[in-house]
Amino acid sequence: MIFSFEIPLLILLLLTAAGAIIVKDLISAVLILGSYSFVLALVWAWLGAVDVAFVEAVVGAGLATVFFLLTLFNASPKDTEIRRQPVPFIAFLGLPMLGLLLLFAAEDLPEFSDPKSPASVHVSPEYLEQSYQKTDTENVVTSVLMDYRGFDTLIETAVIFTAGIACALLLRRDSK
Amino acid sequence: MKIFFLIVLITITLLIVVYLYRVMRGPTVFDRVLGLNGISTKAIILLVVIGTVYGRVDMFVDISTGYALINLVGSLAIAKYLEERRELANDAD
Incomplete structure (x- = not known):
């Protein structure tokens, strides 16, 4: 485009x-x-x-x-x-310099949709080619989420469940 | 035909800027809520137009429907908040 x-x-x-x-x-x-x-x-x-x-x-x-x-x-x-607190002088000086540093570092990132970028050559081809034989799941995203990274997903679910319980406890109406 | 859709994209983005002015400057909260609603309707249409440009309308229509539903929930929450705050202010008087 x-x-x-x-x-x-x-x-x-x-x-x-x-x-x-x-x-x-x-x-x-x-x-x-x-x-x-x-x-x-x-x-x-x-x-x-x-x-x-x-x-x-x-x-x-x-x-x-x-x-x-x-x-x-x-x-x-x-x-x-x-x-509002008055902005300290060091923030005026330091944050633009930090931004410039980050922009400078962003020069080294791979181009958008570059097939030779590290993210596309590391494990992605293996997932795309062999995920059906290894996991018998038709959707590649599902096989990565539920099979290759199953523990990650499990603990993420635990975190979200805990957060939901915490919200429900904090937002109870009759907790006075 | 692609040029036409790109021009539509640009025009709707300019419309979002107009709404954004009302959200930023709006003297009362109600102006801001209305501006946010306007922005979300324009965002729904923009999503469908982006889907048309990419030739994957079926997928993008799903997202814009989710957008619309969630936007309704957000508006309801804001309305509830304003209502309860007014009741609180009346109790304090």
């Missing part, structure tokens, strides 16, 4: 991120973060990572907004305003 539509999307992303920092009260910041997640999901969709876009839309724009709002509701009204 010659036309790089991601550039206007990335400009929108920067605008929304800056707006979420600049804005005065927290509920507006939460809403602006919701629009940030929408734009980020569009970026993922444009780059072809459809599943990541779906997760970003559901978790970032939907669930995160709801959780932020629940937190704001349980906080007292004086906590929902932002009292």
Whole structure:
């Protein structure tokens, strides 16, 4: 794709991120973060990572907004305003230099959709060629998730289950 | 035909900027909520148009449907929050 539509999307992303920092009260910041997640999901969709876009839309724009709002509701009204501290001088000096360093390091990353990048030559060909013979699963993604990385998925599930229990305990209405 | 869809993409992105102005500047919270709703509808349409450009509309329609459902849940949560906060303010008076 010659036309790089991601550039206007990335400009929108920067605008929304800056707006979420600049804005005065927290509920507006939460809403602006919701629009940030929408734009980020569009970026993922444009780059072809459809599943990541779906997760970003559901978790970032939907669930995160709801959780932020629940937190704001349980906080007292004086906590929902932002009292700004003056930015220290070292942050003004150091953070742009850190950004420049990261941009400089990003020069070494492989090109987008480069077939010789380390991620595509390490284990991906083996998964694509032999996963059906080894695991008898028709979907490659499922075989990687459930067979090759089964323990990873198991413990991830445990983490998410624990987080769900913690949320349910914290958000009980009659816990007074 | 591809040029047409790209122009549609650019136009809808410009429309998102207009909504974004209302979300950023909006004097009240309701302006921001309405702006966010507008942005999400434009994002749904943008997803379908991106799917058309890539020739995989069937997949992208699923995502945009999920988007729309989740957006409804978010809007409901915001409305609930505003309602309960108003009740709280009335109790304090």
